[in-house]
Amino acid sequence: MIDKDSLTHHISQQFNAELEEVRSHLLAMGGLVEKQVNDAVTALIDADSGLAQQVREIDDEINQMERNIDEECVRILARRQPAASDLRLIISVSKSVIDLERIGDEASKIARRAIQLCEEGVSPRGYVEVRHIGDQVRRMVQESLDAFARFDADLALSVAQYDKTIDREYKTALRELVTYMMEDPRAISRVLNIIWALRSLERIGDHARNIAELVIYLVRGTDVRHMGLARMQEEVKGTANKAGDTPAS
Amino acid sequence: MIDKDSLTHHISQQFNAELEEVRSHLLAMGGLVEKQVNDAVTALIDADSGLAQQVREIDDEINQMERNIDEECVRILARRQPAASDLRLIISVSKSVIDLERIGDEASKIARRAIQLCEEGVSPRGYVEVRHIGDQVRRMVQESLDAFARFDADLALSVAQYDKTIDREYKTALRELVTYMMEDPRAISRVLNIIWALRSLERIGDHARNIAELVIYLVRGTDVRHMGLARMQEEVKGTANKAGDTPAS
Numbered sequence: 001m002i003d004k005d006s007l008t009h010h011i012s013q014q015f016n017a018e019l020e021e022v023r024s025h026l027l028a029m030g031g032l033v034e035k036q037v038n039d040a041v042t043a044l045i046d047a048d049s050g051l052a053q054q055v056r057e058i059d060d061e062i063n064q065m066e067r068n069i070d071e072e073c074v075r076i077l078a079r080r081q082p083a084a085s086d087l088r089l090i091i092s093v094s095k096s097v098i099d100l101e102r103i104g105d106e107a108s109k110i111a112r113r114a115i116q117l118c119e120e121g122v123s124p125r126g127y128v129e130v131r132h133i134g135d136q137v138r139r140m141v142q143e144s145l146d147a148f149a150r151f152d153a154d155l156a157l158s159v160a161q162y163d164k165t166i167d168r169e170y171k172t173a174l175r176e177l178v179t180y181m182m183e184d185p186r187a188i189s190r191v192l193n194i195i196w197a198l199r200s201l202e203r204i205g206d207h208a209r210n211i212a213e214l215v216i217y218l219v220r221g222t223d224v225r226h227m228g229l230a231r232m233q234e235e236v237k238g239t240a241n242k243a244g245d246t247p248a249s
Numbered sequence: 250m251i252d253k254d255s256l257t258h259h260i261s262q263q264f265n266a267e268l269e270e271v272r273s274h275l276l277a278m279g280g281l282v283e284k285q286v287n288d289a290v291t292a293l294i295d296a297d298s299g300l301a302q303q304v305r306e307i308d309d310e311i312n313q314m315e316r317n318i319d320e321e322c323v324r325i326l327a328r329r330q331p332a333a334s335d336l337r338l339i340i341s342v343s344k345s346v347i348d349l350e351r352i353g354d355e356a357s358k359i360a361r362r363a364i365q366l367c368e369e370g371v372s373p374r375g376y377v378e379v380r381h382i383g384d385q386v387r388r389m390v391q392e393s394l395d396a397f398a399r400f401d402a403d404l405a406l407s408v409a410q411y412d413k414t415i416d417r418e419y420k421t422a423l424r425e426l427v428t429y430m431m432e433d434p435r436a437i438s439r440v441l442n443i444i445w446a447l448r449s450l451e452r453i454g455d456h457a458r459n460i461a462e463l464v465i466y467l468v469r470g471t472d473v474r475h476m477g478l479a480r481m482q483e484e485v486k487g488t489a490n491k492a493g494d495t496p497a498s
Contacts, residue, residue, distance in 0.1 A: 074336065178441065181430070185430070226312040
């Protein structure tokens with residue numbers, strides 16, 4: 001297990017500074033991505049095509065951040081040959097940037113839907129759901145990054161657990177919107193824009209969960225992907241029970 | 250630039266064997282994923298819920314392959330401290346498995362749609378498009394893996410270029426299906442299953458393109474993501490022209 005302090009006790013001060021730097025670049029990229037999600041949802045709800053256009057333009061900046069962080073990781077791997085928790089940090093950073101970049105992509109897709117809704121006219125349904133699910137996934141992204149910043153496996157676990165709630169609410173919203181389309185077929189095209197935006201939000205929740213799983217890998221050293229929430233909780237809480245008596249999640 | 254021969258001239262025979270092994274594991278995972286895409290599309294078109302169920306079960310196996318390859322990559326990074334093209338190989342493998350796993354996820358989602366269509370009844374439209382786009386993205390996956398196996402940057406470039414064709418055909422299919430839903434609202438739910446399957450296929454094309462870009466990075470040492478097809482072609486063909494006079498793509 002590692003914590004923030006273990007990073008400060010490093011043989012090479014320079015190496016230490018490099019690790020801190022790549023981590024802080026990841027968090028800066030995360031902050032911008034989180035803002036993109038927020039702005040994309042606002043643009044869609046307020047029918048603000050100017051804000052939507054801005055989200056699409058900033059996407060290039062995020063792609064550039066991904067490239068830079070990747071280069072930093074490769075440089076550290078090649079020169080410093082990190083081991084143990086340092087290696088896990090570099091692996092977690094280099095995988096998290098992929099998820100952050102894709103969250104940025106999804107925010108950009110939501111912005112495209114916002115622009116389309118400005119052109120085609122508003123959807124008769126779905127804005128409440130976009131705002132509600134949007135708020136929740138934005139918080140998931142924020143908390144997955146907080147968990148990364150603080151090496152907090154418990155917070156990461158709660159992010160991963162929350163993804164189930166998003167999936168459930170997304171399915172409910174989808175069902176209602178499909179029913180509405182059947183009642184008013186003229187609105188199909190506009191309602192579909194909302195459905196695509198909701199799907200992007202649901203994907204953003206998946207990516208936040210991926211980042212949370214990388215934080216657990218970073219802190220605990222265990223790859224918890226695909227293992228189910230009950231076992232993941234055992235790994236994080238240190239209550240692994242080989243008899244298969246899993247706690248309720 | 251590296252080719253297959255450069256791998257055979259390695260100081261440590263054991264290290265060499267490890268690199269060959271992780272690469273062959275990636276290709277084996279790729280072969281299974283490609284089969285999953287094929288089976289999922291067949292299950293959807295033939296309304297074969299047994300085959301669809303099988304695709305969903307095999308997804309666990311793919312997840313396990315991802316974990317194993319990841320562990321191999323971490324072990325090689327920690328023990329062998331690879332540099333230059335060896336390091337690029339490990340980075341390309343560890344990123345490609347992420348895309349392969351997600352292609353597997355999308356195949357699994359297509360299989361879920363196949364099962365739903367077996368329950369709700371067939372869609373009145375869209376099977377021709379699923380078969381056509383399905384064939385093309387399966388070939389993209391196959392060729393991106395062939396490019397990886399042969400260190401073939403030219404083949405990788407053609408895969409990346411082909412993604413544009415998929416995006417265009419996906420959009421055309423989508424427009425037609427939306428028009429159809431407006432004419433026959435009772436079919437909305439069934440047609441939406443086809444739309445979700447097409448979207449998964451389009452995503453699979455994106456992931457094949459990502460793998461192709463990693464092959465170019467592996468072979469040429471240049472990160473070609475987000476740079477546009479014209480510049481990517483210059484990088485691969487070695488005709489980079491700083492005056493901005495780009496060849497037609």
